[in-house]
Amino acid sequence: MNKTLQSYLEDISGEIRKLPLDGEPGELYKPVSYCLENGGKRIRPLMTLLGCELLGGDVKRAMPPALGLELFHNFTLMHDDIMDGAPVRRGKPTIHKKWSINTAILSGDVLFALACRYISKVPDSALRSVLDLFHQTVTEVCEGQQYDMVFETKKDVSVDEYVRMIRLKTAVLPAACLKTGAILAGAREVEQQKLYRFGEYIGLAFQLRDDWLDVYSDSTEFGKQTGGDIISNKKTWLYIQALAMAGAKQKEFLLDAFNRPGSVDDNTGKVEAVKKVYDSLGIGELAQEQMKEYYSKAFGYLDIVCVPDSGKENLRELAKNLFDRKK
Amino acid sequence: MNKTLQSYLEDISGEIRKLPLDGEPGELYKPVSYCLENGGKRIRPLMTLLGCELLGGDVKRAMPPALGLELFHNFTLMHDDIMDGAPVRRGKPTIHKKWSINTAILSGDVLFALACRYISKVPDSALRSVLDLFHQTVTEVCEGQQYDMVFETKKDVSVDEYVRMIRLKTAVLPAACLKTGAILAGAREVEQQKLYRFGEYIGLAFQLRDDWLDVYSDSTEFGKQTGGDIISNKKTWLYIQALAMAGAKQKEFLLDAFNRPGSVDDNTGKVEAVKKVYDSLGIGELAQEQMKEYYSKAFGYLDIVCVPDSGKENLRELAKNLFDRKK
Numbered sequence: 001m002n003k004t005l006q007s008y009l010e011d012i013s014g015e016i017r018k019l020p021l022d023g024e025p026g027e028l029y030k031p032v033s034y035c036l037e038n039g040g041k042r043i044r045p046l047m048t049l050l051g052c053e054l055l056g057g058d059v060k061r062a063m064p065p066a067l068g069l070e071l072f073h074n075f076t077l078m079h080d081d082i083m084d085g086a087p088v089r090r091g092k093p094t095i096h097k098k099w100s101i102n103t104a105i106l107s108g109d110v111l112f113a114l115a116c117r118y119i120s121k122v123p124d125s126a127l128r129s130v131l132d133l134f135h136q137t138v139t140e141v142c143e144g145q146q147y148d149m150v151f152e153t154k155k156d157v158s159v160d161e162y163v164r165m166i167r168l169k170t171a172v173l174p175a176a177c178l179k180t181g182a183i184l185a186g187a188r189e190v191e192q193q194k195l196y197r198f199g200e201y202i203g204l205a206f207q208l209r210d211d212w213l214d215v216y217s218d219s220t221e222f223g224k225q226t227g228g229d230i231i232s233n234k235k236t237w238l239y240i241q242a243l244a245m246a247g248a249k250q251k252e253f254l255l256d257a258f259n260r261p262g263s264v265d266d267n268t269g270k271v272e273a274v275k276k277v278y279d280s281l282g283i284g285e286l287a288q289e290q291m292k293e294y295y296s297k298a299f300g301y302l303d304i305v306c307v308p309d310s311g312k313e314n315l316r317e318l319a320k321n322l323f324d325r326k327k
Numbered sequence: 328m329n330k331t332l333q334s335y336l337e338d339i340s341g342e343i344r345k346l347p348l349d350g351e352p353g354e355l356y357k358p359v360s361y362c363l364e365n366g367g368k369r370i371r372p373l374m375t376l377l378g379c380e381l382l383g384g385d386v387k388r389a390m391p392p393a394l395g396l397e398l399f400h401n402f403t404l405m406h407d408d409i410m411d412g413a414p415v416r417r418g419k420p421t422i423h424k425k426w427s428i429n430t431a432i433l434s435g436d437v438l439f440a441l442a443c444r445y446i447s448k449v450p451d452s453a454l455r456s457v458l459d460l461f462h463q464t465v466t467e468v469c470e471g472q473q474y475d476m477v478f479e480t481k482k483d484v485s486v487d488e489y490v491r492m493i494r495l496k497t498a499v500l501p502a503a504c505l506k507t508g509a510i511l512a513g514a515r516e517v518e519q520q521k522l523y524r525f526g527e528y529i530g531l532a533f534q535l536r537d538d539w540l541d542v543y544s545d546s547t548e549f550g551k552q553t554g555g556d557i558i559s560n561k562k563t564w565l566y567i568q569a570l571a572m573a574g575a576k577q578k579e580f581l582l583d584a585f586n587r588p589g590s591v592d593d594n595t596g597k598v599e600a601v602k603k604v605y606d607s608l609g610i611g612e613l614a615q616e617q618m619k620e621y622y623s624k625a626f627g628y629l630d631i632v633c634v635p636d637s638g639k640e641n642l643r644e645l646a647k648n649l650f651d652r653k654k
Contacts, residue, residue, distance in 0.1 A: 028473040079436060083429040102410040102476060105432060109406060110469035112439060117462045120455075127454060128447075135444045142437040146355040149429060 002053055002314055005046065005321075012045045015067055019114075031095045031107040032114070035074050038090050043322070044177045045070040050314050051181025051195050054307060061123065062184045065130055068118030069177050071111055072134075076141055078108040083149060122184060129183045137176040144169025151235055155259060162240045163204065171203025194301045201298035202319055208291045209323065211236035215275060216284050227271030233258045237290070239274075242283045250277050295323060329380055329641055332373065332648075339372050342394055346441075358422045358434040359441070362401050365417050370649070371504045372397040377641050378508025378522050381634060388450065389511045392457055395445030396504050398438055399461075403468055405435040410476060449511060456510045464503040471496025478562050482586060489567045490531065498530025521628045528625035529646055535618045536650065538563035542602060543611050554598030560585045564617070566601075569610045577604050622650060 021033045045066035052062035080086075081094040082104050088094060096104035119134050120127065147165040151157045178199040182192040214229040215238060229236050235258065243254055257274060278284060298319065302312055348360045372393035379389035407413075408421040409431050415421060423431035446461050447454065474492040478484050505526040509519040541556040542565060556563050562585065570581055584601060605611060625646065629639055 023470075025470060025473045025477060027477055028470060079432055082432060101428070105406055105409060106469055106473055106476075109439070110466060110473075112436070113462055113465040113469060116443065116458075116465070120458050120462065124451070124455065128451065131443075131447050131458075135440055135447065138440040138443070139437060142433055142440065143350075143352060143355060146352045146433055146437075149433075150352060150354055 002311070003059075005314060005317060008046055008049050008059075008314075009042055011063070012042045012049070012066065012070070015063055016042075016070070019067070019071075027103070028107055028110055031078075031099055031103055032111050034098070035078060035095060035107075035111070036071075038092055040070075040074070040090065042070060043318070044073050044174060046318065047174055047177040047199060048181040048184075050318065051178035052185045053181070054195070054305065054311055054315060055182050055185035055187040055191060056307070056311075057181070057185025057187075062181050064118050064121030065180050065184065066177070068115045068121070068134075069173070069180065071115035071118060072138065073173060075108050075111040075115055076145070078104050078111065080145060083145070126183050126186075130180055133176050133179060133183070137172050140168045140172045144172075155255065157235055157240055159237070159240055159244055162235070162237055166204060166207040166237075167200065170207045171200045174203045174206075175199035191305055194305045198298050198301040198305075198315070201294045201301070202322065205291050205294035205298065206322055208237055208287055208294065209325075211238050212284065212287045212291065215278065227267075227275070230257075230271050230274045231267045238278055238283050238287055241286060242278055242281050245281050245283075246277065250281075253277065291323075295319070329638070330386075332641060332644060335373055335376050335386075335641075336369055338390070339369050339376075339393065339397070342390055343369075343397070346394070346398075354430070355434055355437055358405075358426055358430055359438050361425070362405060362422060362434075362438070363398075365419055367397075367401070367417065369397060370645070371400050371501060373645065374501055374504040374526060375508040375511075377645065378505040379512045380508070381522070381632065381638055381642060382509050382512035382514040382518060383634065383638075384508070384512025384514075389508050391445050391448030392507050392511065393504070395442045395448070395461075396500070396507065398442035398445060399465065400500060402435050402438040402442055403472070405431050405438065407472060410472070453510050453513075457507055460503050460506060460510070464499050467495045467499045471499075482582065484562055484567055486564070486567050486571055489562070489564055493531060493534040493564075494527065497534045498527045501530045501533075502526035518632055521632045525625050525628040525632075525642070528621045528628070529649065532618050532621035532625065533649055535564055535614055535621065536652070538565050539611065539614045539618065542605065554594075554602070557584075557598050557601045558594045565605055565610050565614055568613060569605055569608050572608050572610075573604065577607075580604065622646070 016036055019036065021029050021036070023029045045063075048062050048066035048069055049059050053059050077089060078095050081089055082096045082101055086094050087097050092098075094104070095107060099107075116134075119130060122130050144165055144167070147161070148169055151162070151165065175196045176199070178195040179192050182195045187195075211229065214236065215227060217226060228234075229239075239254065239258065243251060246254060254274070254277060257270060299316075302315060302319075305312070343363055346363065348356050348363070350356045372390075375389050375393035375396055376386050380386050404416060405422050408416055409423045409428055413421050414424050419425075421431070422434060426434075443461075446457060449457050471492055471494070474488070475496055478489070478492065502523045503526070505522040506519050509522045514522075538556065541563065542554060544553060555561075556566075566581065566585065570578060573581060581601070581604060584597060626643075629642060629646075632639070
């Protein structure tokens with residue numbers, strides 16, 4: 001009988017509290033504690049445990065690299081928040097706002113080192129595979145973040161380019177988390193790869209849902225103002241798809257609204273006007289369809305993993321939770 | 328017959344030119360190429376090769392982790408230059424000046440990932456030891472950089488605290504480079520540790536000489552203005568030692584000169600006045616003595632490495648070059 005998701009999440013939280021973060025100098029380690037205490041859904045380490053569980057491994061062995069992957073994820077948040085100029089994360093000031101940019105750089109670097117240490121806490125027989133996958137993933141996540149920054153000033157981003165970007169920035173990490181679990185279970189490469197693809201498509205769907213929720217969620221449930229991406233001129237899947245389908249006049253309006261600062265001085269009006277264009281093109285429905293396609297591909301890969309179907313319940317539940325989330 | 332230092336350095340340069348740095352997006356990888364093409368003395372990878380050579384290992388096997396350690400060193404330069412606000416490195420604009428802070432953060436991160444990849448290119452039998460040492464070293468280097476930043480605004484730094492800082496920031500990396508070579512040679516732990524200590528004391532002496540050269544070098548040979556550390560209020564070994572020995576009046580002058588912006592408005596005058604205090608306390612000679620003590624400890628460890636003395640020539644020559652350097 002497998003443990004419940006909730007029970008695994010409690011294990012993860014317990015282990016995170018035990019991380020050695022009281023080192024000296026405090027100026028270096030306190031921001032790391034702050035970042036990790038600040039919560040997060042812990043989806044990525046959960047995926048590592050579930051990947052290991054699914055393929056019949058000893059889940060305890062998967063915990064240290066699962067933590068390492070969560071540490072790496074938090075490192076990317078620390079540095080990305082500097083680059084994106086984000087003032088708030090999970091309702092609290094970001095590290096570079098609370099302390100300084102220098103602190104966020106260096107505490108991020110030491111967090112990366114800690115991630116590497118935990119990733120390496122695996123049996124010798126798995127070390128090489130786990131590391132190769134991790135180093136490839138880190139490289140790809142950096143590439144994805146760079147594309148994201150390039151897109152901020154690039155006018156003609158295609159839907160394909162956008163998908164490549166979110167694949168690198170967002171999707172390869174859950175993919176790697178799942179595959180790491182599979183490696184630790186001693187699964188064959190072909191089974192590992194199925195879990196990788198499952199995670200990759202879940203990641204793509206997750207990001208698309210994020211883009212969709214920003215515009216179409218019930219703002220009271222979503223917990224933040226709808227249209228935040230529109231106000232901050234973020235080129236989401238919805239915007240890029242709309243631009244690709246828009247007529248000349250709509251295209252001019254969208255380009256103006258997202259690229260000419262001050263072209264719309266009333267944010268509520270801007271969100272409404274952009275939403276109207278999206279609606280007239282059916283962008284919301286298209287996004288939903290694309291999301292479902294990604295989910296369906298993801299589940300296709302999970303279906304063909306060569307283990308009894310009963311063992312797949314936890315991963316199915318996790319994927320369903322991600323799909324049903326309101327924020 | 329061992330190769331010459333020059334021949335090893337040529338091997339290293341050749342391998343650095345072959346690194347895969349033409350990836351996409353170019354915005355991410357071009358700054359990495361720029362940083363690595365910009366030279367540097369390549370002392371650290373040379374130490375790895377020489378550590379391996381000394382203990383009878385196959386030097387070719389030590390090349391990938393040697394490159395990894397050089398990549399890591401360059402990563403620290405990229406991020407440190409942001410934190411220190413340094414505009415120039417090796418006579419050319421720093422990454423964050425030529426591009427942007429965001430570029431220097433992210434290209435640094437991907438360079439760190441590349442470093443990890445090369446560090447891991449070692450035989451399975453050595454992988455665990457090499458990684459453990461590397462992760463510990465990365466952590467310590469971050470701690471050292473943090474202490475350095477803390478010291479900028481801390482008035483009462485003791486000589487011991489300063490030495491701990493430079494040990495972490497500067498000395499543990501050459502120590503780890505040498506030990507990595509020893510690990511790859513399959514040397515016993517006790518021999519590895521002798522090389523680690525050798526590198527650590529060489530590193531301490533190196534930093535002290537750096538501090539000394541800033542004040543006492545012949546400025547035409549040194550290639551940069553003497554007294555740069557004094558002008559920028561950098562708390563070097565000389566300053567901290569002088570403060571510890573100074574009388575009340577000298578102490579007040581030094582504290583004022585280094586901590587109160589604008590207390591001296593003429594830089595040439597400031598350098599002369601501080602130098603006068605150093606001279607009256609004999610700080611230059613004290614620094615030289617301390618440096619010699621570190622060198623002597625370093626050579627003491629090299630002397631007791633259990634291999635024929637004739638094999639130690641390359642490491643002795645390298646250490647001598649570092650000691651004789653004028654800049």
